[in-house]
Amino acid sequence: MEIGTGAGLIAARVLKARSDVEYLSFEPERYLQRHLEKYLGTDRFKSMQSSGVDLRGVGSGSVDAVMIYGVFTVVETVAIFKYLQEASRVLKKGGVLMFDIFDTDRSDAPLFALIQKQVVRMQSRPFLSGVFMAGYLRELGFVKREPVPNDHTPYGLMHVFTRT
Amino acid sequence: MANIRVLVPRAIAKLKRVIGAQTFIKGGYVRQECAEAERSGVPLYDYLERGIPEDLRRFRDDVVRQLLEYVPRGGGGSWKSALARD
Numbered sequence: 001m002e003i004g005t006g007a008g009l010i011a012a013r014v015l016k017a018r019s020d021v022e023y024l025s026f027e028p029e030r031y032l033q034r035h036l037e038k039y040l041g042t043d044r045f046k047s048m049q050s051s052g053v054d055l056r057g058v059g060s061g062s063v064d065a066v067m068i069y070g071v072f073t074v075v076e077t078v079a080i081f082k083y084l085q086e087a088s089r090v091l092k093k094g095g096v097l098m099f100d101i102f103d104t105d106r107s108d109a110p111l112f113a114l115i116q117k118q119v120v121r122m123q124s125r126p127f128l129s130g131v132f133m134a135g136y137l138r139e140l141g142f143v144k145r146e147p148v149p150n151d152h153t154p155y156g157l158m159h160v161f162t163r164t
Numbered sequence: 165m166a167n168i169r170v171l172v173p174r175a176i177a178k179l180k181r182v183i184g185a186q187t188f189i190k191g192g193y194v195r196q197e198c199a200e201a202e203r204s205g206v207p208l209y210d211y212l213e214r215g216i217p218e219d220l221r222r223f224r225d226d227v228v229r230q231l232l233e234y235v236p237r238g239g240g241g242s243w244k245s246a247l248a249r250d
Contacts, residue, residue: 001246007194009216012209013228021235024243032208035198039207046243062246064235069227090246096234098227148230150223158227162234 001063001090002026003052003083004071008036015044024063026050051075052083055090063090068099069158081136088140091163097142100150100158101133130159137161 005011005025015023023040025047027033033047048057052068066087072080080101087097134144141164148158194208201211216224 007198007212008207008209009212009224010228010231012207013225014232017228018232018235018237020238021232022242022244024246029194031195031198035202035208039209044243046247058246059248062241064241065231067227067231092241096231098231148223148226158223158230160230160234 001058001065002067002069003055003087004028004068005036005047006032006070008032008040010067010069011036011040011045015040022046024048024058026052026055051079052086053079054082055086058090060089061092063095064092065096065098066091068097070100072099072101084137084140088137088142088163093163095163096145097137097161097163098148098158101130130157133159 001024002011003026005027008025011023011025014021021044023045025033025036025045027036027047028049028051030049033049037045037047050056052071068083068087071083075083084097091097137144142161143164145160145162147160150157197212198208201208204211213221
């Protein structure tokens with residue numbers, strides 16, 4: 001499952017790489033949904049028009065993986081916690097949660113500090129600490145795994161957690 | 165009166181900046197690119213692929229690789245069964 005599938009840059013790769021994978025996409029923009037269904041088909045790909053705040057319709061403990069890429073940089077902080085609660089609900093035990101976030105604990109990437117400063121000024125939104133996020137996810141029953149390193153882009157690491 | 169003359173243009177300028185940023189973030193730019201891709205007869209993900217910087221592309225590929233390592237081969241559920249539960 002991907003929340004905020006956008007242009008399908010990850011969905012298309014995943015479906016191409018593995019023929020045994022089915023993809024459930026949550027995307028609020030209707031035109032993107034229609035576009036992706038046109039090119040990715042509707043056999044292994046299903047798009048729902050919604051954000052990740054409410055994954056109504058998806059069964060508890062029914063999903064192998066939840067991907068949230070480039071979303072937490074634009075949603076309200078309070079929504080991030082709702083996304084994580086819903087991800088926790090729908091994931092199977094042992095399922096994986098992957099997400100990226102502007103992390104206040106990390107400001108070493110070349111463009112990171114500059115962009116962080118601009119976005120904070122523009123949106124007046126507090127950024128979350130990776131350490132704080134890890135603590136919250138532990139409360140939800142997640143175990144932290146090795147993140148996917150990212151030294152060159154402003155979005156920070158891709159955090160990886162598994163559901164216990 | 166003088167205050168209004170100063171404050172209103174400032175408020176409008178700030179509003180324009182916020183709306184501009186939100187439009188870009190929430191898809192104004194992507195909508196335009198999507199229309200371009202449609203006209204070219206290619207999917208948006210292929211259309212955008214050309215413009216992705218090498219660093220970001222490498223990161224995205226690493227993310228996909230890592231994600232697939234966690235998804236059980238052949239044993240994954242279908243979207244139909246996920247939506248049918250509860």
